[in-house]
Amino acid sequence: MSLVIKNLTKQYNKEKTGLSDYSITIEKGILGLLGPNGAGKSTLMKIIATISKPTRGTLFLDGQDIVNNPDYIRRIMGYLPQDFGVYPNLNAYEFLEYIAALKGVGGAGLRKRIDMLLEGVNLTADAKRPIGSYSGGMKQRIGIAQALLNDPKVLIFDEPTVGLDPEERVRFRQLISDLADDCIIILSSHIVSDIETIADEVAIMKNGMLLDKAIQPEIIGHVDGKVFETMLENSDLHAFKAKHLIINTTRQKEKTKVRYITKTPESETASTPVSATLEDAYLFLTHNNA
Structure with a gap:
C-alpha cells in the first residue's frame, strides 16, 4: 500500500x-x-x-x-x-x-x-x-x-x-x-x-x-558534528544567542548550560561536541529555511 x-x-x-x-x-x-x-x-x-x-x-x-x-x-x-x-x-x-x-x-x-x-x-x-x-x-x-x-x-x-x-x-x-x-x-x-x-x-x-x-x-545527519554544549556566564548569554542557533538552555546558579548548533564552535568557550538528535535536526532545518 x-x-x-x-x-x-x-x-x-x-x-x-x-x-x-x-x-x-x-x-x-x-x-x-x-x-x-x-x-x-x-x-x-x-x-x-x-x-x-x-x-x-x-x-x-x-x-x-x-x-x-x-x-x-x-x-x-x-x-x-x-x-x-x-x-x-x-x-x-x-x-x-x-x-x-x-x-x-x-x-x-x-x-x-x-x-x-x-x-x-x-x-x-x-x-x-x-x-x-x-x-x-x-x-x-x-x-x-x-x-x-x-x-x-x-x-x-x-x-x-x-x-x-x-x-x-x-x-x-x-x-x-x-x-x-x-x-x-x-x-x-x-x-x-x-x-x-x-x-x-x-x-x-x-x-x-x-x-x-x-x-x-x-x-x-544534517547536524552530525555541528551540535555542541558549553557553559556561559549569564551576562554573556544574550551576545552568544545573536551569533548561534540555540537549541536549549539550562540555568545553573550563576552560569547557563547552552546547547547550540554551529559549524565552528566558539574558541573563547570550552565547547564540547555532543550527539545530535532529531530535535536538533528539526530546529536546524526549519531555521535555515526561513
Missing part, C-alpha cells in the same frame, strides 16, 4: 497558501510530520482525509485517484482531527456506537471491538460516564478510539497527544506501534519525542513546503 502525492497546492486566497507544490510518497509504517505552526501539516492531513480539496495536484492511493474518488480512502481510513468534537451527553459506548453507525461498522463483533478499544485507551472504568464530564485528555483518548473503530488501513492523527499525560502518551505510542506493520499511519505532532520514539520516517515541513523526508538517522 502506498499513497503518492504530487505537486499538491492549496491556495486559500492571494495572500495565503497552505501547501505549495508538495510531493511525497508514503508507504506502510509511521510517518511523523514535524513543522512549526503554519507549516501546512493540518492542511495536508485534511486533503488526505478528503475533507478539503487541493487547488492543484494529485493524490493516488494504490493507483486510485482519491481526489476524484474520495470514497476509496474513506472506507479504510481513521482520522483524528486537531479540533475533534464530541457529544457531551453520550457516554463512551453510545458515542462509539454512533460513530460506528456513521462509518457503516456493525455486526456481532462491534461491542467486543469497542471494549478492546476502550481498554487500549484506558477508558474502560469511565465508559458509562457522559463524555461532557471527561477531562481534555480523556476526550482526546475517545477521539483516538473512534479513529480505530473500522480497523483502518490509513490512519491520520493530527496532534493526537495534546492533553495526554506522559503515561497516556506512552500507551498511545504502544497502541500505534502495534498497528504499523499493516497500515499507513500519518502522525503530526509538535512534541518531537512522540515522533522520535515511533516514526519509521520523518517529514519536516515549513511554509507549506517539504524540507526533507527520510528515516531518522538521515534527518539527523
Whole structure:
C-alpha cells in the first residue's frame, strides 16, 4: 500500500497558501510530520482525509485517484482531527456506537471491538460516564478510539497527544506501534519525542513546503558534528544567542548550560561536541529555511 502525492497546492486566497507544490510518497509504517505552526501539516492531513480539496495536484492511493474518488480512502481510513468534537451527553459506548453507525461498522463483533478499544485507551472504568464530564485528555483518548473503530488501513492523527499525560502518551505510542506493520499511519505532532520514539520516517515541513523526508538517522545527519554544549556566564548569554542557533538552555546558579548548533564552535568557550538528535535536526532545518 502506498499513497503518492504530487505537486499538491492549496491556495486559500492571494495572500495565503497552505501547501505549495508538495510531493511525497508514503508507504506502510509511521510517518511523523514535524513543522512549526503554519507549516501546512493540518492542511495536508485534511486533503488526505478528503475533507478539503487541493487547488492543484494529485493524490493516488494504490493507483486510485482519491481526489476524484474520495470514497476509496474513506472506507479504510481513521482520522483524528486537531479540533475533534464530541457529544457531551453520550457516554463512551453510545458515542462509539454512533460513530460506528456513521462509518457503516456493525455486526456481532462491534461491542467486543469497542471494549478492546476502550481498554487500549484506558477508558474502560469511565465508559458509562457522559463524555461532557471527561477531562481534555480523556476526550482526546475517545477521539483516538473512534479513529480505530473500522480497523483502518490509513490512519491520520493530527496532534493526537495534546492533553495526554506522559503515561497516556506512552500507551498511545504502544497502541500505534502495534498497528504499523499493516497500515499507513500519518502522525503530526509538535512534541518531537512522540515522533522520535515511533516514526519509521520523518517529514519536516515549513511554509507549506517539504524540507526533507527520510528515516531518522538521515534527518539527523544534517547536524552530525555541528551540535555542541558549553557553559556561559549569564551576562554573556544574550551576545552568544545573536551569533548561534540555540537549541536549549539550562540555568545553573550563576552560569547557563547552552546547547547550540554551529559549524565552528566558539574558541573563547570550552565547547564540547555532543550527539545530535532529531530535535536538533528539526530546529536546524526549519531555521535555515526561513
